[in-house]
Structure formats: C-alpha cells, structure tokens
Amino acid sequence: MITKQDLENAQKVWGQGVVHIGTLQSDRVQCENYTQNFVDELYDFKNKQVLFKPTKAAIDQFRTTSKSAISYFIGGNSKYTEDKGFALQPWTQVRFENAALILEENRALAMGNYFFTDINGQDTKVEYTFGYRKDTNGKLKIDVHHSSLPFNIEESV
Numbered sequence: 001m002i003t004k005q006d007l008e009n010a011q012k013v014w015g016q017g018v019v020h021i022g023t024l025q026s027d028r029v030q031c032e033n034y035t036q037n038f039v040d041e042l043y044d045f046k047n048k049q050v051l052f053k054p055t056k057a058a059i060d061q062f063r064t065t066s067k068s069a070i071s072y073f074i075g076g077n078s079k080y081t082e083d084k085g086f087a088l089q090p091w092t093q094v095r096f097e098n099a100a101l102i103l104e105e106n107r108a109l110a111m112g113n114y115f116f117t118d119i120n121g122q123d124t125k126v127e128y129t130f131g132y133r134k135d136t137n138g139k140l141k142i143d144v145h146h147s148s149l150p151f152n153i154e155e156s157v
Contacts, residue, residue, distance in 0.1 A: 035070050073088075096114045130142055
C-alpha cells in the first residue's frame with residue numbers, strides 16, 4: 001500500500017530536484033545531465049505513457065516524451081520554442097499543500113497547490129494533480145502531471 005508518507009517523500013524529492021536544476025544553470029552540460037536523470041528517475045516515460053501538462057505551456061501544451069518534459073524544465077530544444085526553462089528560474093524552495101489524496105496498493109493521486117519560492121522570497125502558487133505508479137522496485141514514478149496557474153476571475157470579466 002502506498003502511504004501518505006511515501007507520497008510526501010516523492011513530492012519532496014521532486015521539489016528538491018526542481019530547485020537543484022536552477023542551481024546548475026551556469027553549467028549547461030551538468031544541467032542537462034542532471035535534468036535527464038531527474039526525469040528518468042521520477043517520471044515513468046521508460047515504462048509507460050506519461051500524461052504531462054506543464055504550467056507554462058500554451059503552444060505544445062501536452063508533453064508525452066521525456067525529451068519534451070526536459071525541454072519544459074530547462075529549455076533549449078528547438079522543437080519547443082516556447083520553453084524558457086521553468087526550473088531555471090531559479091527557485092529556492094518548492095512546498096506542496098495536498099488538498100486530497102487517493103492512496104491504493106500500487107497507485108496514488110495527489111491534488112492541491114504547490115508553491116515555488118523565488119530568490120526574493122516571493123511565492124508562485126500553482127495548482128497540480130500528480131498520479132504515481134509504484135514500480136517493481138517499490139519506487140513511485142509520476143505518470144500524470146498536470147499543473148496550471150489559478151484562475152483569475154478579474155481577468156475573465
């Protein structure tokens with residue numbers, strides 16, 4: 001059974017990884033290598049289809065390959081010209097606030113807000129839904145990642 005602690009640990013590792021990517025932006029080769037490992041370790045692209053809808057993607061909204069996910073995090077892929085490298089911000093912290101969890105034997109879903117803190121201490125609030133699958137080694141792998149900025153009612157009027 002996947003526990004709440006298992007899920008929170010996976011979220012913590014993801015957040016720390018995003019922060020670490022930003023610290024590597026001055027060394028492109030190291031940044032690319034780390035981000036490739038980050039995506040390979042945390043997402044299930046090698047074994048399954050991953051449904052990835054990143055926050056700041058409007059042209060290529062849906063990313064179903066590891067290369068497209070890596071591009072979102074660090075940019076530099078001419079196929080995804082809108083990508084500026086979300087994880088290169090740099091962020092100093094990522095904090096998850098889960099609104100609801102569904103925990104099963106080999107599958108878990110989490111929905112809520114996560115907050116990305118920049119170097120000035122300002123938070124960016126993002127809504128998310130993540131799906132996790134437990135692999136044969138018992139490790140949680142992300143197979144659903146949907147992020148969006150909160151709806152702004154003032155902009156819709």
